[in-house]
Amino acid sequence: MNIKLTKTEDVQPEMSCIYIIRKETKLPAYLFSDVEHDYVQKKIIEGENQISVNSYLKQSFIQVLNEEKNFYDLKEELRNGAAELLKQIKVSKIEKILIIDELHDADLTLSFIEGLVLASYRFKKYFTEKKAPEFNLDTILVLSSNITNAELEELSFLCEAVYHARDLVNEPVVFLNAVKLAEIINAKLTPLNCSVEILNKNRIESLKMGGLLAVNKGSVDPPSFSIIEWKPGNSVNNKPIILVGKGVMFDTGGLSLKPTPDSMDYMKSDMSGAAAVFGTIYAIAKNKIPVHLIGLIPATDNRPGGNAITPGDVITMYNGTTVEVTNTDAEGRLLLADALVYAKQFDPQLVIDLATLTGSAKAAIGTAGMVAFSNTDDDTYRKFDESAWNVFERLVRFPLWADYKEAIKSDIADLKNIGGKTSGAITAAKFLEHFVDYPWIHLDIAGPAYLHSDDSYRGKGGSGTGIRLLYDFLKNSV
Ligand code: BES
Ligand code: ZN
Ligand code: ZN
Secondary structure, X not given: OOOEEEXXXXXXXXXXXXXXXXXOOOOOOOOOOHHHHHHHHHHHHOOOOEEEEXXXXXXXXXXXXXXXXXXXXXXXXXXXXXHXXXXXXXXXXXXXXXXXXXXXXXXXXXXXXXXXXXXXXXXXXXXXXXXXXXXXXXXXXXXXXXXXXXXXXXXXXXXXXXXXXXXXXXXXXXXXXXXXXXXXXXXHHHHHOOEEEEEOHHHHHHHOOHHHHHHHOOOOOOOEEEEEEEOOOOOOOOOOEEEEEOEEEEXXXXXXXXXXXXXXXXXXXXXXXXXXXXHHHHHHHHOOOOOOEEEEEEEXXXXXXXXXXXXXEEEEOOOOOEEEEXXXXXXXXXXXXXXXXXXXXXXXXXXXXXXXXXXXXXXXXXXXXXXXXXXXXXXXXXHHHHHHHHHOOOEEEOOOOHHHHHHHOOOOOOEEOOOOOOOHHHHHHHHXXXXXXXXXXXXXXXXXXXXXXXXXXXXXXXXXOOHHHHHHHHHHOO
């Protein structure tokens, strides 16, 4: 991430700036002429919440807070407002901007800055031609009596984690296969004092992780299974919290091949769960949050090559459960189930998995939120949902009713890997539930993980969804 975020004490009059104000805030007379002041007042009375004043040498933007909303909506309005303002900042070729915090509420102003930083993300690695010099915001100075440098640094590390995760999602499989993913995880997290263990294909075979190996059978690239641990000396939880991420580096569907348009064409994003787990641990470790955390990332691509599993094959999972694979495109649950079983040995306080698991979740709620399932106590889920609102990575909770288990019964094995025509996100979750015996939250992120059109500060392409939610939840749990 190449945006610098620092506090400043002095206002240079020629510097472009953003004022974040309440309706009644008086603009400082030493920076605005009477005419400009009257103009801004008129716009505020007319109900505008973004006003721009061009003073030739510099540009001033005024973001007016709409106070009729609840706190979570206010924060989101500011993130969105920042993403909107960024468009004008780019048109005006501004590289350095000063934010003047007139709200005197750190949480609100930090949300605005978060929106500005996250909206600035671009994945440029594969452009060869440097066209006309592109103006990018590279310095954000903050004048605020409430916000500390430590808070800015924390936000900066969190945004950096989201940037890294977006990069991974945006990388095509030709660069990022399962082995490369494990190498990157190791290279980025070991220096942050995480311990990283990578299981290679031999180890995965000797452990008999039948789900991960079955999905890998059609591929020329071997699978990987990354185990990451962040355990600072001052960690407050006795039992670890475990994060599990689906790492399907590319999902062709296997022999149950996907059609290309609007389906297989963007399946490089099928490792977004893995990217979210990586990003969360990155942010937690960078910010030295005292929580004992373990990340598990089973990874492979899903291809129809050579000896690929066929519809009708029966496989034996890591815990011995047999599964009839009636559709090779329902592959995520196979490798996730092995990782969920692997998690048991740590006697976890809570396991959270993230997966681009079903088109059904996306069809149900689109990109606006994640579909959540939980077997935890109400208090844990309530706290989790509160974090979801706080960072505006919203959850829609779906049920784990026993009725749905019927759909994944097989005539010839313990389970089959797909359900019936309806409720695909739920039958997928019921499949996973078979492999857990601890408090567990499952997030189906198929909708928001990858965005096909520009969506405010979430951008276009890989969104890094889940990181801000998990970070907020974990931070508040210590
Ligand atoms: N990776 C897909 C799910 C997906 C779909 C993610 C759209 C993001 C956007 C998953 O592996 C899959 O193919 N699921 C199938 C399951 C079906 C065969 C039971 C699906 O949802 O169609
Ligand atoms: Zn699939
Ligand atoms: Zn998939």
